[in-house]
Amino acid sequence: MFADDLIVYRGIRGTQDEVQFQEDLDKLVSWAELWGMKFNASKCKVMRISRKRDPGHPSYQMLGTTLEEVTSTQYLGIHIQNNLKWDVQTHYAVGKATRVLNFLMRNFHNCTKKIKEQLYNSMVKPHLQYASAAWNPGMVKNKDLLEKVQRRAARFVMGDFHRTSSVTEMLQQISWETIEEGRIKTRTRTLQKIIMNRLAIDGSKYFKPKPSRSRRGHENQLVLHETPYTDIMKQSFFAEAIAIWNRFPVVPVPDDDDDSKSLTSQKPQLNF
Structure with missing residues (x-):
């Protein structure tokens, strides 16, 4: 539980667990009312993580509102999917890093190599590595998306966008480890x-x-x-x-x- 972020979870093995989970939500609502607070039910979601073909779809309520069921949710900056894959998180991290890198390429193309490298390490790379102990891109296609951002950054740092230039050699020259490493x-x-x-x-x-x-x-x-x-x-x-x-x-x-x-x-x- 954090100031504006709360997750409630329970293993559901039958009807009794479903009833118990609804009681958990009711207790949270009562606790909030006791302390002069109120949940925003429209922002509360339900996500089921299961390998069953049909895990069931019981509905849960808070404050008279049926909670929306989703297939992925963001928690502390990490997108968790109900199939425990990391496609959504990979695209999210790549998207944020790419937008920042594009901004740097537009506004700092005349800077020195040292400044460009510092900008990449401080403003772009953290988006690619954020919470990397907790999530793993897994599939090769997702790993390649992350590495692709760094390869574009290497061209930016070296100031070399020629098609015939080797990005691998650029990475070796600036001694960057891969995102996977x-x-x-x-x-x-x-x-x-x-x-x-x-x-x-x-x-x-x-x-x-x-x-x-x-x-x-x-x-x-x-x-x-x-x-x-x-x-x-x-x-x-x-x-x-x-x-x-x-x-x-x-x-x-x-x-x-x-x-x-x-x-x-x-x-x-x-x-x-």
Whole structure:
């Protein structure tokens, strides 16, 4: 719950859960009235996340208004879809980044390479990487859309828009990592913080130490409690981050609390 953002969720396994969920909403309305506040029912939505062909469509009400059912919703700047894919979020991030980049290209084309690069890193790239530990573009087509924005930015920084020019060489000259590489680092560092109890997330609910270590890799490899079978599960945070974590030859940790620094080959004390 935040000042202007609240999510209520419940696992629905039958009619009783549907009744209970409506009671949850009624309690929220009563709580708001007690404290002199009022929900705007027209802005409240319902979204169902299910792999069932027919999950059912019971209606829910607040303040006498039947809540609209949607297939995606925005929460803290991230668009969540009912099929747990990230198409909407990818297009949203690409759209915001592209609009800012177009503005920079129109108004700062005569600036130096250094200033252009600073503008990109401070005003465009954050839109492509925002909350990248929480969401994953997943499909190759979505990853390519994100990379395409950065490739246009490389042309802007280098001042070279010739069709015959190699954008790959430009990226090498300015030493930019790909958006995917940045996302992998962010997810790995987030997993490190969870393992080292720096975040209020109980990792033991999701993974445990690997019972038998493989010949390759470090001694602190992990395994999920549930084996991911679907693509959605394989691309989720813990599944992807742990797969990357286990591939390192040694346990990678930041030099200190500054996440911007590169990873080093230290071995932290893991707490489970």
